Amino acid sequence: MLLTLTASCLKSMLVPAGRAKKAKLDLLDLPAYTRETLGLSGFNLSTDLLAGANRSRLEAIRERADRASCSCLLLIEPEAQNFGAKDDRAALAAAERMSRVIDAAQILGCSAASMRVVATDDDESLVKVASRLRPIMERAEKLDINLVLSPDKGLTQRPERVTELLKKVGGFRIGTYPDFETAAGQKDPVAYLHRLTPYASAVCASTVKFIAAGKSAKADTPLEHLSAKGAAHETYELRPLIEAVISVGYDGPLALDYRGAGDVAVGLALSRDMMLAALGADEEEDDDDDLGLEEEEEEAAPGEGDEE
Secondary structure, three states: OOEEEEHHHHHHHHOOOOOOOOOOOOHHHHHHHHHHHOOOOEEEEEHHHHOOOOHHHHHHHHHHHHHOOOEEEEEEOOOOEOOOOOOHHHHHHHHHHHHHHHHHHHHHOOOEEEEOEOOOOOHHHHHHHHHHHHHHHHHHHHOOOEEEEOOOOOOOOOHHHHHHHHHHHOOOOEEEOOEHHHHHOOOOHHHHHHHHHHHEOOEEEEEOOEEEOOOOOOOOOOHHHOOHHHEEEOOOOOHHHHHHHHHOOOOOOEEEEEOOOOOHHHHHHHHHHHHHHHOOHHHHHHHHHHOOHHHHHHHOOOOOOOOO
């Protein structure tokens, strides 16, 4: 399972602060930073980070991503789109916006584009939204892009409504983009993820607040002084959520998104290490050590032990 970056959590680095002309980190350098500094295997962009970008800028980001072996996998539209509007003009504006997002996703080399839907939770809205999403879905299919829905309040708040909407829209490239923090706010987070993850092209492994763990832990320990083995995620337990997505056979990207205070790079490092521990990376490494591969290679040297 790939661990990737949700670049929006680095917005303070990627967008110039105040009157500054340059950002701390240029988008062109994001792929290399993601791979080399954060130790992650890909990244998701949000459209607000691409304000003013033209086609050549998007192509340059894709080229740098290819060079760094760190692809942009998902383009996120953070503004909820009013596909449930009574006014057809508002719905048309939403459709035009998502068409542009899908085009940008294709130029960037993404496999998916994410969106949220504004609509009330009733049967009339369900039918209306589904009919308005079909042309967007058709465009996405032509460009080999998956269109994934991030659950939001209203029509897509309940997982059963989301799956019903997916079936109404139809097609193989309509899916979901579940979020750990959203799941944690549900009555049964595990059941919530069980319902949505089978349709997911990516899962947002969001984290919020880390604290020191253990009997001698101090409550005011700064984020920068924590390590994965001596810390816990206070906001909600991560392991049950990770196990929930694994249990339904999901093996796609887990997109890290640190939303808490303090140094974002440190928060992402803690998130990464805790995810790896929950995924059993430590056990796999121990198993490899126990195989004695080096000894076997030495014993099996050419000509040794052959019977005549």
